[in-house]
Amino acid sequence: MSDDRTIEIEDYTAPAGGWGSMKSLVEISAREKIGPEALRELTRQNKPEGFACVSCAWGKPAHPHAAEFCENGAKATAWELTSYRVTPAFFQEHTVTELLGWKDFDLEQAGRLTHPLKYDAATDKYAACSWDEAFAGIGAKLKTYDPTKVIFYASGRASLETSYMYSLMARMYGSQNLPDSSNMCHETTSVGLKSAIGSAVGTIHLSDYEKCDAIFYFGQNPGVNSPRFLHPLRDCAKRGVEIVVFNPLKERGLEKFQDPQNPLEMVTGKSTPIASQYHQVKTGGDVGALMGMCKYLIEADDRARELNTLRILDHAFLAEHTTGFEKFADVARGTDWATIEHESGLSRVEIESAAKVYAKSKAVIAVYGMGLTQHVGGIDNVHMLVNLMLLRGNIGKPGAGMGPVRGHSNVQGQRTVGITEKPELAPLDKLAEQYGFEPPRELGWDTIASCEAVLEGEAQAFIGLGGNFVRAIPDHARMEPAWRGIDLTVHIATKLNRSHLLPGKTCYLLPCLGRIETDMQGTGPQSVSVEDSFSQIYGSKGKATPAAETLLSEPAILAGIAKATLAPNPKLDWDAWVRDYARIRDAIAETYPDMFSDFNAKMFTPGGFWKGVPAAHREWLTESGKAEINVPHSLNVTGFEESEGRFRLMTLRSNDQFNTTVYGYHDRFRGVKGTRDIVFMNRSDMLRMGLTDGDDVDLVGDAGDNADRRFNKLRVVEYSIPEGCVGAYYPECNLLMPVAHHARESHVPAAKSVPVRIEKTR
Ligand SMILES: Nc1nc2c(c(=O)[nH]1)N[C@H]1C(S)=C(S)[C@@H](COP(=O)(O)OP(=O)(O)OC[C@H]3O[C@@H](n4cnc5c(=O)[nH]c(N)nc54)[C@H](O)[C@@H]3O)O[C@H]1N2
Ligand SMILES: Nc1nc2c(c(=O)[nH]1)N[C@H]1C(S)=C(S)[C@@H](COP(=O)(O)OP(=O)(O)OC[C@H]3O[C@@H](n4cnc5c(=O)[nH]c(N)nc54)[C@H](O)[C@@H]3O)O[C@H]1N2
Ligand SMILES: [Mo]
Numbered sequence: 038m039s040d041d042r043t044i045e046i047e048d049y050t051a052p053a054g055g056w057g058s059m060k061s062l063v064e065i066s067a068r069e070k071i072g073p074e075a076l077r078e079l080t081r082q083n084k085p086e087g088f089a090c091v092s093c094a095w096g097k098p099a100h101p102h103a104a105e106f107c108e109n110g111a112k113a114t115a116w117e118l119t120s121y122r123v124t125p126a127f128f129q130e131h132t133v134t135e136l137l138g139w140k141d142f143d144l145e146q147a148g149r150l151t152h153p154l155k156y157d158a159a160t161d162k163y164a165a166c167s168w169d170e171a172f173a174g175i176g177a178k179l180k181t182y183d184p185t186k187v188i189f190y191a192s193g194r195a196s197l198e199t200s201y202m203y204s205l206m207a208r209m210y211g212s213q214n215l216p217d218s219s220n221m222c223h224e225t226t227s228v229g230l231k232s233a234i235g236s237a238v239g240t241i242h243l244s245d246y247e248k249c250d251a252i253f254y255f256g257q258n259p260g261v262n263s264p265r266f267l268h269p270l271r272d273c274a275k276r277g278v279e280i281v282v283f284n285p286l287k288e289r290g291l292e293k294f295q296d297p298q299n300p301l302e303m304v305t306g307k308s309t310p311i312a313s314q315y316h317q318v319k320t321g322g323d324v325g326a327l328m329g330m331c332k333y334l335i336e337a338d339d340r341a342r343e344l345n346t347l348r349i350l351d352h353a354f355l356a357e358h359t360t361g362f363e364k365f366a367d368v369a370r371g372t373d374w375a376t377i378e379h380e381s382g383l384s385r386v387e388i389e390s391a392a393k394v395y396a397k398s399k400a401v402i403a404v405y406g407m408g409l410t411q412h413v414g415g416i417d418n419v420h421m422l423v424n425l426m427l428l429r430g431n432i433g434k435p436g437a438g439m440g441p442v443r444g445h446s447n448v449q450g451q452r453t454v455g456i457t458e459k460p461e462l463a464p465l466d467k468l469a470e471q472y473g474f475e476p477p478r479e480l481g482w483d484t485i486a487s488c489e490a491v492l493e494g495e496a497q498a499f500i501g502l503g504g505n506f507v508r509a510i511p512d513h514a515r516m517e518p519a520w521r522g523i524d525l526t527v528h529i530a531t532k533l534n535r536s537h538l539l540p541g542k543t544c545y546l547l548p549c550l551g552r553i554e555t556d557m558q559g560t561g562p563q564s565v566s567v568e569d570s571f572s573q574i575y576g577s578k579g580k581a582t583p584a585a586e587t588l589l590s591e592p593a594i595l596a597g598i599a600k601a602t603l604a605p606n607p608k609l610d611w612d613a614w615v616r617d618y619a620r621i622r623d624a625i626a627e628t629y630p631d632m633f634s635d636f637n638a639k640m641f642t643p644g645g646f647w648k649g650v651p652a653a654h655r656e657w658l659t660e661s662g663k664a665e666i667n668v669p670h671s672l673n674v675t676g677f678e679e680s681e682g683r684f685r686l687m688t689l690r691s692n693d694q695f696n697t698t699v700y701g702y703h704d705r706f707r708g709v710k711g712t713r714d715i716v717f718m719n720r721s722d723m724l725r726m727g728l729t730d731g732d733d734v735d736l737v738g739d740a741g742d743n744a745d746r747r748f749n750k751l752r753v754v755e756y757s758i759p760e761g762c763v764g765a766y767y768p769e770c771n772l773l774m775p776v777a778h779h780a781r782e783s784h785v786p787a788a789k790s791v792p793v794r795i796e797k798t799r
Contacts, residue, residue: 192506227452258690491522502529
């Protein structure tokens with residue numbers, strides 16, 4: 038299939054955006070054979086009355102650009118509107134065992150799923166079944182299980198309406214096992230920001246980027262993962278905002294940007310430099326770097342007090358709004374520079390130059406992504422970034438605050454409407470009253486607990502609302518065989534992926550409409566809604582022709598399963614909800630009146646409506662009632678010791694993928710073409726190991742748990758990456774990660790610092 042790829046590795050010197058992104062877009066549009074309709078859909082992307090992009094969760098401005106989409110958002114649209122179809126005939130030709138040999142790219146490239154399917158173990162094939170058969174079969178099975186052993190996974194794309202129905206269905210059934218992709222992603226934010234500032238989400242509005250005078254930017258790659266962010270970043274850079282970046286890799290979108298929507302920039306080849314300082318921190322070394330900055334600021338402030346000059350820290354804010362400052366300040370003063378330099382991989386001069394920018398700035402935004410959350414000490418990362426911000430009152434004022442960049446387009450919203458395994462985060466009493474049932478009260482399974490339950494043979498059934506769970510999680514070589522022991526697996530999906538090819542004893546694959554498509558129900562075409570990284574909620578209306586007439590919408594599929602599984606409930610008419618999604622929104626508004634009053638009236642407000650974030654106006658819903666300054670456990674957040682020959686592996690997304698969906702083999706900004714089987718290495722490490730660029734190596738798991746984890750034959754690419762750190766692609770590398778290697782309190786798999794050794798391929 039795709040094995041005729043020519044491999045090219047080269048230095049990429051062009052900016053992010055620019056002609057490269059146009060070319061990439063044209064290529065994928067041609068490959069998916071999308072027609073004029075799909076191109077028309079692009080003009081409706083992220084517009085009021087249009088549809089919310091299915092790619093990332095970046096904000097949708099009230100006054101959008103003529104084309105408010107980016108290269109990767111457009112790719113996601115083209116991917117969903119592809120003209121290829123995976124029909125029952127496809128499954129007649131290919132057994133599941135054969136398909137297991139296909140690459141992620143080839144599986145999804147086969148096209149959109151069209152018919153409900155049931156796995157037949159005798160022929161090792163999927164075969165078409167009717168929707169009624171599928172629902173009845175699933176319901177009959179679910180009725181026989183212990184609900185506390187059934188997993189209801191959600192990938193963060195499903196709308197607020199679907200997510201609300203899903204979590205309600207799970208709880209009515211008796212399960213609080215509601216892991217979602219957030220458990221592998223920003224759960225560290227949900228836990229870390231909640232404990233520090235009392236709000237579990239970012240505190241800024243999109244418009245704060247017009248008011249800030251500095252941005253401190255950690256471990257997020259906008260050029261690839263949220264390209265529409267490049268526009269406000271470029272505007273900031275042009276306004277003279279200092280953008281101070283901490284990232285082990287020189288990511289192109291943070292260096293320079295050429296706006297593909299600006300004809301002048303495109304024709305003249307001009308681009309805007311983004312970062313004013315770029316610090317290639319060691320993977321897992323951010324707490325060190327942040328401690329260094331805090332130490333500098335606190336000691337400079339100490340001197341100012343002695344000399345009676347202008348103070349550096351905002352003492353009025355610290356006294357009124359925070360707790361824990363003195364204890365933390367003593368730790369910072371007592372941490373020596375040699376340790377800070379060693380742990381961060383940065384020099385004192387570099388760290389002080391960053392701190393000086395912070396000290397002179399009046400309104401600072403802290404941005405971060407997976408580079409901070411996916412570590413054993415991820416919470417320490419988030420807490421330290423909050424600490425830095427609190428030192429000068431940079432939370433809860435215009436132009437300042439915490440700006441985590443969320444992943445999936447509605448991942449934050451799913452949590453808002455009840456998808457959580459934590460009983461205290463769902464309004465259980467309210468649900469009990471609204472629907473007259475007794476919801477489960479005990480802690481459910483998150484992603485890690487679900488993996489453990491599957492490994493131990495405890496899990497009886499897995500329902501997946503989108504996503505590619507078995508590929509996204511760690512430890513493939515142990516998880517995949519265990520997966521087959523599950524009694525029932527059900528996947529609601531748009532395209533075929535590897536999780537579908539690991540059927541439980543009974544397995545259904547249920548194809549659904551995508552968000553871009555017309556969703557026609559009893560009362561006419563329906564809209565849905567999503568929440569972005571800024572807690573803004575918007576309506577989204579699909580208008581493209583559905584990929585097949587046989588598809589059902591996600592709410593219709595959930596209603597089918599619910600009716601076949603649960604006893605009828607006089608307070609809940611699933612069919613009425615499906616006929617008119619406005620009724621689901623009424624129900625959401627009743628459950629969450631503070632956030633969703635007048636939901637139906639407000640959902641198409643340009644720019645969305647804000648759900649409200651208490652920390653954004655300095656209301657701290659923490660244990661102490663104040664913002665808490667925390668002392669980190671350690672300056673090293675990797676969770677393992679340094680030792681000879683051990684490397685820190687960070688697993689990366691290429692420019693040609695959306696999570697486990699691989700669009701192609703071109704990681705343009707990093708100059709890698711035709712392959713994903715590479716490992717980025719530092720030159721000194723290569724020299725020490727006698728390796729040259731282009732050599733083949735094996736990565737070997739080094740977690741010390743005696744399990745054999747090995748990735749054979751990766752091509753070494755000499756790269757600008759700190760010594761002792763290596764980078765390679767997710768999800769292929771997940772087989773090197775033990776399930777137990779996760780963030781302490783949030784349980785997010787520690788995918789950005791996996792302990793590995795490197796061996797020459799024999
Ligand atoms: N096109 C596209 N868009 C996407 C996605 C996609 O796969 N493709 N995925 C979506 C999802 S679900 C998510 S969660 C987001 C993910 O978006 P990001 O948060 O950007 O996630 P990653 O690309 O995994 O890694 C981010 C950056 O962290 C850096 N990094 C690694 N380790 C460290 C460290 O220890 N410290 C610091 N400071 N930096 C580090 C890496 O070099 C990389 O630049 O994007 C969303 N948008
Ligand atoms: N090593 C490593 N592992 C990681 C990460 C990492 O950085 N490194 N990142 C983690 C992160 S941040 C995340 S969010 C997870 C991602 O984990 P998931 O969210 O589980 O995975 P995706 O790849 O986004 O899911 C892709 C599948 O979703 C289905 N799909 C697409 N659109 C729709 C739709 O509209 N409806 C339905 N029902 N299905 C749809 C398609 O069938 C497609 O195959 O992976 C995590 N795993
Ligand atoms: Mo994510």
